[in-house]
Amino acid sequence: MSQPTPHHFTDRLIAAIRRKKNPVLVGLDPRAESLPKGLLAGEENEAVARAYVAFCRGIIDVVAPLVPAVKPQAAFFEQLGPTGCVALGEVMNYAAEKGLVVILDGKRNDIGTTAQAYAEGYLGGVGFQPAQKSPWGADALTVSPYLGDDSITPFLTIAKERGAGIFVLVKTSNPGGGRFQDLVADGQPLYRHVAQFVEGLSAKSRGSEGYGFAGAVCGATYPEQLAELRQAMPSTLFLIPGFGAQGGTAKDCAAAFDERGLGGIVNNSRGIIFAHSRVEYRDKFGDARWQAAVEAATRDMIAQLATETTAGRL
Amino acid sequence: MSQPTPHHFTDRLIAAIRRKKNPVLVGLDPRAESLPKGLLAGEENEAVARAYVAFCRGIIDVVAPLVPAVKPQAAFFEQLGPTGCVALGEVMNYAAEKGLVVILDGKRNDIGTTAQAYAEGYLGGVGFQPAQKSPWGADALTVSPYLGDDSITPFLTIAKERGAGIFVLVKTSNPGGGRFQDLVADGQPLYRHVAQFVEGLSAKSRGSEGYGFAGAVCGATYPEQLAELRQAMPSTLFLIPGFGAQGGTAKDCAAAFDERGLGGIVNNSRGIIFAHSRVEYRDKFGDARWQAAVEAATRDMIAQLATETTAGRL
Numbered sequence: 001m002s003q004p005t006p007h008h009f010t011d012r013l014i015a016a017i018r019r020k021k022n023p024v025l026v027g028l029d030p031r032a033e034s035l036p037k038g039l040l041a042g043e044e045n046e047a048v049a050r051a052y053v054a055f056c057r058g059i060i061d062v063v064a065p066l067v068p069a070v071k072p073q074a075a076f077f078e079q080l081g082p083t084g085c086v087a088l089g090e091v092m093n094y095a096a097e098k099g100l101v102v103i104l105d106g107k108r109n110d111i112g113t114t115a116q117a118y119a120e121g122y123l124g125g126v127g128f129q130p131a132q133k134s135p136w137g138a139d140a141l142t143v144s145p146y147l148g149d150d151s152i153t154p155f156l157t158i159a160k161e162r163g164a165g166i167f168v169l170v171k172t173s174n175p176g177g178g179r180f181q182d183l184v185a186d187g188q189p190l191y192r193h194v195a196q197f198v199e200g201l202s203a204k205s206r207g208s209e210g211y212g213f214a215g216a217v218c219g220a221t222y223p224e225q226l227a228e229l230r231q232a233m234p235s236t237l238f239l240i241p242g243f244g245a246q247g248g249t250a251k252d253c254a255a256a257f258d259e260r261g262l263g264g265i266v267n268n269s270r271g272i273i274f275a276h277s278r279v280e281y282r283d284k285f286g287d288a289r290w291q292a293a294v295e296a297a298t299r300d301m302i303a304q305l306a307t308e309t310t311a312g313r314l
Numbered sequence: 315m316s317q318p319t320p321h322h323f324t325d326r327l328i329a330a331i332r333r334k335k336n337p338v339l340v341g342l343d344p345r346a347e348s349l350p351k352g353l354l355a356g357e358e359n360e361a362v363a364r365a366y367v368a369f370c371r372g373i374i375d376v377v378a379p380l381v382p383a384v385k386p387q388a389a390f391f392e393q394l395g396p397t398g399c400v401a402l403g404e405v406m407n408y409a410a411e412k413g414l415v416v417i418l419d420g421k422r423n424d425i426g427t428t429a430q431a432y433a434e435g436y437l438g439g440v441g442f443q444p445a446q447k448s449p450w451g452a453d454a455l456t457v458s459p460y461l462g463d464d465s466i467t468p469f470l471t472i473a474k475e476r477g478a479g480i481f482v483l484v485k486t487s488n489p490g491g492g493r494f495q496d497l498v499a500d501g502q503p504l505y506r507h508v509a510q511f512v513e514g515l516s517a518k519s520r521g522s523e524g525y526g527f528a529g530a531v532c533g534a535t536y537p538e539q540l541a542e543l544r545q546a547m548p549s550t551l552f553l554i555p556g557f558g559a560q561g562g563t564a565k566d567c568a569a570a571f572d573e574r575g576l577g578g579i580v581n582n583s584r585g586i587i588f589a590h591s592r593v594e595y596r597d598k599f600g601d602a603r604w605q606a607a608v609e610a611a612t613r614d615m616i617a618q619l620a621t622e623t624t625a626g627r628l
Contacts, residue, residue, distance in 0.1 A: 029428070045449055075428045078399075079435035081449020085392075085399035107423050109458055111488035114343070114389045121393035135359055135395020144423050146460040146483055150490030169460055174425035176464030183507060185497035190504060193497060 007126050008207035009140060009165035010215070010237055014262055016068035016101050021314040022302040023261070025103065025239065026063045027269025028056050028072040028091060034274045036290035045080040049087040052077065056091040059273055060098050062294045066302070069101035069139075071239075071267055092136055096124075101139045103239065107169065109144040115154040123155070125162030140165035142217060142239070145194050156201060156214060165213040168198045171229060173219025173242030191225070195232050202235040209262060211237040218256070220248025220266065227255035230263065238264040243301070244271030250301075250308035261313040266305060272297045321440050322521035323454060323479035324529070324551055328576055330382035330415050335628040336616040337575070339417065339553065340377045341583025342370050342386040342405060348588045350604035359394040363401040366391065370405040373587055374412050376608045380616065383415035383453075385553075385581055406450055410438075415453045417553065421483065423458040429468035437469070439476030454479035456531060456553070459508045470515060470528060479527035482512045485543060487533025487556030505539070509546050516549040523576060525551040532570070534562025534580065541569035544577065552578040557615070558585030564615075564622035575625040586611045 017023050030052040032040060039051045060070065072095070077088035095102045108118045124137030143155055143166045155166045171181055171191040181191040195216065202212025212235045218226050221242040229238070238256045242248035243266050256264035275281045275297035276290035285293035306312035331337050344366040346354060353365045374384065386409070391402035409416045422432045438451030457469055457480045469480045485495055485505040495505040509530065516526025526549050532540050534556035543552070552570045556562035557580050570578035589595045589611035590604035599607035620626035 031427075031431075073424075073428060075422075075424055075431040075435070079431040081435065082396070082400040082403040083449070084435075086396040089396040105424075107458070107461075108389075109421050109423075110387075110389055110419075111486065111491075113345075114387060117345075117389040117393040121389070121395065121398075135397070144421070144458045144460050146458050146494060147421075147486050147488060148490035148493035148495065150488050150493075172425065172461050174461060174464055176462035177425075179462035179464075179511070180460060180504065180507060181462065183497075183499035183504060185499040185504070190494065190497060190499070193494060197493070 007163045009125065009159065009163055009213040010211040011207035011209055012126065012139070012163065013069065013101050013165070013237070013265070014209045014211065017262065017265070018314060020066060020068045022067060022305060023257075023265045023311050023314070024067040024298065024301055024305065025265040025267040026059065026067055026070045026272050026298065027105070027267045028059065028070055029269040029273065030055050030076050034270075034277065036276050037287040046083050049077070049080045049083045052080075052084070053087045053090050057094050058291055059294055060095050060100065062291050063272075063298055064098035064100055066295070066298050067100075069103055069265060070095050071103045071105050073269065074104060074106040089136060092138060096137055102137070103140040103142070103167065104136065104138040105142045107142050107144045109147050109151055111147055111151050112154065115151050116158065119155045119158035123158050123162050123164035125159070125164030134162070138164070140167060140215070142167045142169065144169050145197075149197060152201070156205070159213055160205065165215060167215040167217050167239040168194065170195050170198060170216040171218045171222055171225050173221040173246050173248065177219065192232065195229055199233040199236050202233070206235050211235060211263070215239055217241060220252045221246055223252040223255060226253070230255050240264050240266045244268045250304035253305065254309040257310045259310060261310040268301055272301065321477045323439065323473065323477055323527040324525040325521035325523055326440065326453070326477065327383065327415050327479070327551070327579070328523045328525070331576065331579070332628060334380060334382045336381060336619060337571075337579045337625050337628075338381040338612065338615055338619065339579040339581040340373065340381055340384045340586050340612065341419070341581045342373065342384055343583040343587065344369050344390050348591065350590050351601040360397050363391070363394045363397045366394075366398070367401045367404050371408050372605055373608055374409050374414065376605050377586075377612055378412035378414055380609070380612050381414070383417055383579060384409050385417045385419050387583065388418060388420040403450060406452060410451055416451070417454040417456070417481065418450065418452040419456045421456050421458045423461050423465055425461055425465050426468065429465050430472065433469045433472035437472050437476050437478035439473070439478030448476070452478070454481060454529070456481045456483065458483050459511075463511060466515070470519070473527055474519065479529055481529040481531050481553040482508065484509050484512060484530040485532045485536055485539050487535045487560050487562065491533065506546065509543055513547040513550050516547070520549050525549060525577070529553055531555065534566045535560055537566040537569060540567070544569050554578050554580045558582045564618035567619065568623040571624045573624060575623070575627040580619060582615055586615065
């Protein structure tokens with residue numbers, strides 16, 4: 001039985017980055033208390049889940065023509081129980097229908113066949129039949145590395161089959177991230193050990209643009225380490241959280257990018273999706289024109305990255 | 315507004331262990347290809363999800379009078395998409411109704427308010443109002459530590475409020491677990507650094523039985539490390555995977571237990587739930603009497619732990 005030939009995940013993502021001429025990743029992190037007025041029609045989980053779908057569809061409508069990819073955060077949907085999971089599935093489907101690359105931020109991790117179950121469930125990719133077997137249909141999933149190599153390789157096996165990808169946590173953006181990640185063993189911090197392992201996987205899975213489909217999560221809040229990791233991981237595409245609300249700037253992300261403006265996607269969640277509450281946009285747009293605020297914040301971030309990084313060459 | 319006083323998670327778990335006179339944790343890891351014949355009425359995710367609910371309810375009916383707790387594995391439900399999440403919710407509710415302590419194996423991890431969202435969603439505990447706010451209602455959740463201290467404390471804040479608990483991955487049972495966990499920094503392996511952090515949290519949250527509600531996952535497949543960790547973590551209750559199919563024996567778990575027979579819960583998933591396929595039980599019970607096979611395997615494991623560990627004193 002011949003398999004359909006799936007496309008390479010990173011090549012697909014990079015094609016989307018080139019089409020949109022920017023590496024912005026919009027994080028879909030809905031929170032009931034931060035939604036624009038009028039979207040929430042009740043406090044029950046079911047009502048909140050409906051509001052999340054409406055809100056995320058509204059964001060997707062605005063950003064789909066502008067950016068290559070979105071990153072739904074599983075936690076905020078799962079918080080609502082099974083009804084939230086149904087909403088997450090709808091949001092992911094809608095984003096895919098609108099042509100966006102969908103990176104699910106689930107930070108999943110488990111061993112052997114359990115990791116395989118996560119991978120089979122979440123990684124849809126392209127060209128995979130039957131689609132029913134990946135009910136979520138994510139293009140990529142974030143993965144946590146503590147469980148070791150045999151917890152990561154099952155994800156990659158499925159990712160390869162399906163033209164999907166993973167992003168392994170390497171150096172995260174939170175203040176406490178260093179607690180374990182910065183511990184020095186055999187002359188280098190833990191995150192460098194993880195980086196070395198991930199780079200090995202990416203080097204073996206490079207697409208035509210030079211990047212493999214085992215990506216790495218490296219925070220914008222640690223720009224020196226980001227620069228160091230770019231040197232250490234030449235085949236690895238970075239998912240860069242920490243821009244905006246967490247304090248990372250466009251300049252902080254610069255080292256992630258190669259001379260073509262490739263090598264990273266920069267996530268912004270709250271700064272874009274709740275732009276209607278930010279001082280920069282509140283007075284101009286407010287709750288009533290929250291989608292216009294999303295658009296303005298997205299365009300501003302694109303412009304900042306174009307000015308401060310090689311992404312301007314895209 | 316006065317809060318209802320929730321019970322302490324570890325005290326509740328230990329009370330259940332004392333009532334049942336054993337520390338067996340039955341892992342609910344349904345897999346379509348391993349179900350007893352006749353349960354699966356189709357290949358669609360919806361049909362598989364229905365079969366998982368029927369299967370898990372059948373297991374719960376058998377084990378509820380015998381063991382203190384069950385551990386549903388989120389991956390196998392999520393693999394089926396949103397319909398699997400609905401099934402997971404039903405299974406968790408049913409187990410709680412039957413008086414079992416429910417430990418969800420989700421290995422969740424994220425930072426700050428995102429970790430809080432997972433905690434608020436999953437940790438139900440007892441005495442918490444409104445119950446609607448924890449749609450999943452787990453008594454405890456497994457948590458991965460790579461993201462650091464500020465990724466774990468949000469779980470503990472909610473756990474404390476609700477009388478719930480967490481189990482942090484420390485030394486996992488898989489062969490590749492050592493890849494990062496065994497790296498030596500500042501004179502001790504990474505897992506000992508995580509252990510030290512978790513013990514600190516547990517020491518501050520001890521219940522009347524002496525164990526805190528920040529538990530640790532320590533595999534039966536590394537008995538020497540389990541003994542070492544018991545010394546290093548006197549306030550921490552262990553969730554011990556790796557018994558049975560992964561090669562761990564009752565003897566391998568012995569070091570986890572104190573002189574009262576407390577200190578650990580030993581998980582067995584495949585060895586119990588798919589006992590109908592095991593050579594020891596297949597001929598006697600087979601597919602038709604799969605629930606009798608589950609009962610026999612559970613009783614045998616209880617007997618093994620009673621013989622080989624201090625759990626016999628319960």
